[in-house]
Amino acid sequence: MNLYRMLRQRAQAGRPVTVGLIGAGKFGTMFLAQARQTPGLHVLGVADTNPKSAHGALSEGGFTPDRLADGFDAARRDGTTAVVEDADRLIAADGLDVVVEATGNPAAGIRHARACVAHGRHLVNVNVEADALCGPLLAREFSQAGLVYSLAYGDQPAIICELVDWARACGLPVIAAGKGTKYLETFHLSTPDTVWDLYGIARETAERAGMNAQMFNSFIDGTKSGIEMAAVANACDLGVPPDGLAFPPCSVDDLAHVLRPPEVGGRLHHAGQVEVVSSLERDGRPIDRDLRWGVYVTFAAPSNYTRACFREYGLVTDVSGTYSALYRPYHLIGLELGISVASAALRGEPTGAPETFRGDVVAVAKRDLKAGERLDGEGGYCVWGRLMPAEDSLASGALPIGLAHGLTLTQDVPQGTAVPRAAVQLDLTDCAVAARAEMERAFAPQQVAR
Structure with a gap:
């Protein structure tokens, strides 16, 4: 302050x-x-x-x-x-x-x-x-x-880190943290040609504002959500769902209900993870009081007394009164x-900084890709970025999305599958490739078990 x-x-x-x-x-x-x-x-x-x-x-x-x-x-x-x-x-x-x-x-x-x-x-x-x-x-x-x-x-990751820090410094166990976005499953196939219709803005308006179609497509196709949640997971030591982000539809009033542990009826894979909520129902209907532009943290009452305080001070909770949420409806970039x-x-303090290697983002084929095709990276026509637990990403040998630009495929990659590192020829002298290899050597041994 x-x-x-x-x-x-x-x-x-x-x-x-x-x-x-x-x-x-x-x-x-x-x-x-x-x-x-x-x-x-x-x-x-x-x-x-x-x-x-x-x-x-x-x-x-x-x-x-x-x-x-x-x-x-x-x-x-x-x-x-x-x-x-x-x-x-x-x-x-x-x-x-x-x-x-x-x-x-x-x-x-x-x-x-x-x-x-x-x-x-x-x-x-x-x-x-x-x-x-x-x-x-x-x-x-x-x-x-x-x-x-x-x-x-x-940017949303730093503001999410602030909410997580607030909860933990208050002694409130963090159940989930993340952001909202506009999501339907078909959006993973979006390209720079389709982005403005899906984003909900006129092409002329976007071009007049200097908005880059490929960059903004990474928001629509799910890549940016994966990248940002990897940043949050690594900065806040939060888990990553094994099957990637689920993007459950959710309003701000339902955060405590939807983003709670599965054993009490929530949509999370486990307590203590990142997740992104959608501003659209799966049939495309908009959700009232959505969190498309915002961020959130859900947390639990660690005692009966704290649970009673939640009730006495008007917190919106799940039906049990144990889980509640704090959210911010906007971020100002x-x-x-x-x-x-x-x-x-x-x-001398960061507003969030990575300390662990919990989350990784891998390149997944948007369509059947053929040997000889050149990858065009984040938000492009070829691949989108899926969030994965870091140990799963490394074990599978998948190509990080951050390296998936300008590389030529040496083998076919079916739609919906992660691009293997073996399907491209990485330049080991490239600074990004070398830094990634160094990072894996330094941090991957910490990922022993979930």
Whole structure:
């Protein structure tokens, strides 16, 4: 509750927290819009391989031409912002405190994260794709260097981590944690050609807002849900259902009823797991008071006295009065990202960070794939990402979704089956492939039994 006070103190002392943004997409633009309004924050620079995109994002975020600098020296001196194409130049800039990585590219995210360690920068990792691929390894490298590696507040995983932390710090056992989304089973087959109809937005509106069809398709086809729940499972040490996310239909009023253990009639596989709820019934009917844009945690009363307090203070519970839920109906994406930046720089604390390797996300064929076809990664035409327990993923030899881009199949893969690693030729010298192998060696031995 002290971040604003601490930011004002830094502003008054003339020592704002300096932050560099890598990736000037929608998330980054939303952050820029609020960073300009936040005392004690100074956006030192923005790096994007397309400088036109970076200048467009700054303009959308309210940065007028007089607030842009020719280089980092001028930016530091005048409190202005520089634009560069080379992210490594930004990371190495003198006086930089925190880097926000918002490219969405796993390989780029890993390279940038390790550059941050080399230059002593805290990292707020919007790139949850990189986190799902080898986040536990990256977080450990930052910790060993005395730096903060953080999930991005405003994105759902970090806000879920906050709810889980709240429950546990209150002494309330966490039964389930997760988010809402719009889901039907057929959505797993969605492609960038069908995404806007399923998402519920006009193509022209999406294009005018600069929304990337393949990226947004990963939200519809279930991939992003899997990636985000892997991040939560690994950050909060929560279990993963063996058959993947079930996406049960559920309103906010039914969270405590649906997301409780199976032995008392709930839809969970077991207590203490991640799960995503759908805003649609299985026949496509919309659910009243859905949680499509929100997050939740369900928890249990550990005693009869606590159960009585639930009742006395009006908590919505299941019929037994034992299980209840706390939820947040919205998340504000990049508009809230400054919370992570301030927390890392001023408190030395992440807003969620992976500590274990509980969940993994594997590439599953959307259609019958033939040898010789080239995979196009998350949200594309070929595969979607299914959440699995990490030990099951490793035992099956499945290809992580974060590596499923630009690889050519060497064998057929039937629709609905996980792509085997043996069906592609991995470049062992690639930084993402090498980091993933290192992460598995370091963390997989912990996964002995469920």
